[in-house]
Amino acid sequence: MAQARLQRHATGCGASAVVAGPPSGSGSGSVALSRVEPDPASGAGHDRRSSAERRSGGSPVPVSEQGNAPGAKGDAESRDAGSGDARSAEQAVVDLEGVHFRWRGSGPDVLVLDRLRVARGERLFIEGPSGSGKSTLLGLLAGVTVPRLGSVRVLGQSLEALDGPGRDHFRAHHIGYIFQMFNLIPYLSIIENVTLPCRFSVKRRERARRRSADLATEARRLLGHLDLADPELLARPVNELSVGQQQRVAAARALMGSPEILIADEPTSSLDADRRQAFVRLLFEECAEAGSTLIFVSHDASLEPLFDRTLRLAEVNAAGAAKPAG
Secondary structure: OHHHHHHHHHHHHOOOHHHHOOOOOOOOOOOOOOOOOEOHHHOOEEEOOOHHHHHOOOOOOOHHHHHHOOOOOOHHHHHOOOOOOHHHHHHEEEEEEEEEEOOOOOOOOOEEEEEEEEEOOOEEEEEOOOOOOHHHHHHHHOOOOOOOEEEEEEOOEEHHHOOHHHHHHHHHHHEEEEOOOOOOOOOOOHHHHHHOHHHHOHHHHHHHHHHOOOHHHHHHHHHHHOOOOOHHHHOOOHHHOOHHHHHHHHHHHHHOOOOOEEEEEOOOOOOOHHHHHHHHHHHHHHHHHHOOEEEEEOOOHHHHHHOOEEEEHHHHOOOOOOOOOO
């Protein structure tokens, strides 16, 4: 019965809205699926990485390797290295250039971005008030929508070159997503919720099985790392979990199968202040182990110093006065 309901849900929502958002072309302005990064050359990113990390072309450099990082002429030049450097281009998991997007053909552009990049392994904090274009940008970066002008390349793939089903499959294979309201499926167990991405992506299923003997074991491993190892707790229905527990189940689901990119849309908004930083640090640890790039959207400025860089979307969106859902 649960399997049949899940299949009907997936059929109606494309490549599983609860795993990676609504189907491409759905036109939903409230979706959050993304990955982004301001080009250092734009001046919009507030870069808190070490000099060694900036010299590497954007990717965080392990402490043990910083002494061997390639040399540079100075921090100012390092910050300006994003747009033309071939090595930086190779390391970018997202490369967005000359993008213009509008919701209606005759309406104004609601998002205009010259150049944004996200480096492999980066932890990016995206900040912006309502209406600044966050949801619009995330939808573009996830391939839910496509720009009317410009290019969005993710992991080397131009998303605008794919049709809607192609973008849905790409998203299911490569992007993990933590929704603000978690979107756990109440008629599935905790383990079934966590393993759900592997029902929609052979690639993620294969990666999960390389890490553990089977999918359920991998789900328990992730849950254990997120402080949800108690067998009695795991036997509960998801709707009987606390908000913090549901959040960690949603994080484990997004991390299942080691997606290259993890997107978190306001994932701490329902948590008490003292639990927010602890959750973010757990997320960092799991992303580092999986080799995932983290794109984190939040209004909580107290979390910003934990990240490698901040993108203030209101400062880089040249659409300016446009009023999209954001």
